[in-house]
Amino acid sequence: LAKTTQPISMDSYEGQEVNITCSHNNIATNDYITWYQQFPSQGPRFIIQGYKTKVTNEVASLFIPADRKSSTLSLPRVSLSDTAVYYCLVGNDYKLSFGAGTTVTVRA
Amino acid sequence: SAVISQKPSRDICQRGTSLTIQCQVDSQVTMMFWYRQQPGQSLTLIATANQGSEATYESGFVIDKFPISRPNLTFSTLTVSNMSPEDSSIYLCSVEDDRGDFYGYTFGSGTRLTVV
Numbered sequence: 001l002a003k004t005t006q007p008i009s010m011d012s013y014e015g016q017e018v019n020i021t022c023s024h025n026n027i028a029t030n031d032y033i034t035w036y037q038q039f040p041s042q043g044p045r046f047i048i049q050g051y052k053t054k055v056t057n058e059v060a061s062l063f064i065p066a067d068r069k070s071s072t073l074s075l076p077r078v079s080l081s082d083t084a085v086y087y088c089l090v091g092n093d094y095k096l097s098f099g100a101g102t103t104v105t106v107r108a
Numbered sequence: 109s110a111v112i113s114q115k116p117s118r119d120i121c122q123r124g125t126s127l128t129i130q131c132q133v134d135s136q137v138t139m140m141f142w143y144r145q146q147p148g149q150s151l152t153l154i155a156t157a158n159q160g161s162e163a164t165y166e167s168g169f170v171i172d173k174f175p176i177s178r179p180n181l182t183f184s185t186l187t188v189s190n191m192s193p194e195d196s197s198i199y200l201c202s203v204e205d206d207r208g209d210f211y212g213y214t215f216g217s218g219t220r221l222t223v224v
Contacts, residue, residue, distance in 0.1 A: 042214050043215025049212060
């Protein structure tokens with residue numbers, strides 16, 4: 001499984017865009033990049049997944065450069081309710097490997 | 109996506125006892141997964157449970173300590189046996205979820221276990 005590295009924590013303010021970059025230098029050809037969000041006292045929630053280029057859904061955007069050695073999760077106009085831990089996962093099968101995640105704190 | 113009901117949501121147990129955690133899914137799924145999340149830590153996969161076969165355990169986890177049942181395609185249980193304070197964690201079940209072009213996983217809300 002490819003190892004991922006992401007910042008331990010990030011602070012932001014309401015209405016700002018938050019970008020979390022995840023490094024995965026050893027990503028394999030058939031690996032997907034998936035991001036999960038976890039609120040306190042809840043299980044992780046799937047946010048977005050991509051393989052290359054850019055993916056956008058109603059919650060976030062995922063930018064993946066051509067070499068796929070990193071990816072950036074973009075959360076537009078965050079609110080207080082976006083305060084959570086965000087996990088970047090890289091793989092292609094059911095064995096999810098969660099790293100430490102990034103704790104995003106949104107302040108008023 | 110699948111909806112998971114996990115019970116109990118929390119429990120405080122005496123050391124040396126066992127606790128069985130239930131995971132109910134609102135649709136049939138092939139694979140169910142059990143994770144542990146120790147206080148302030150990330151998630152660690154304990155085992156994979158397939159209906160009709162024995163669970164597959166990850167390194168560091170054994171069947172005697174964490175027996176798993178998978179009687180049908182919508183239900184599984186995880187038992188934490190002979191508990192010690194080190195077993196105090198959040199235990200979560202998860203299922204693979206078909207979201208169309210890509211696959212993601214849905215997690216239950218977890219069972220917060222405190223062993224005293």
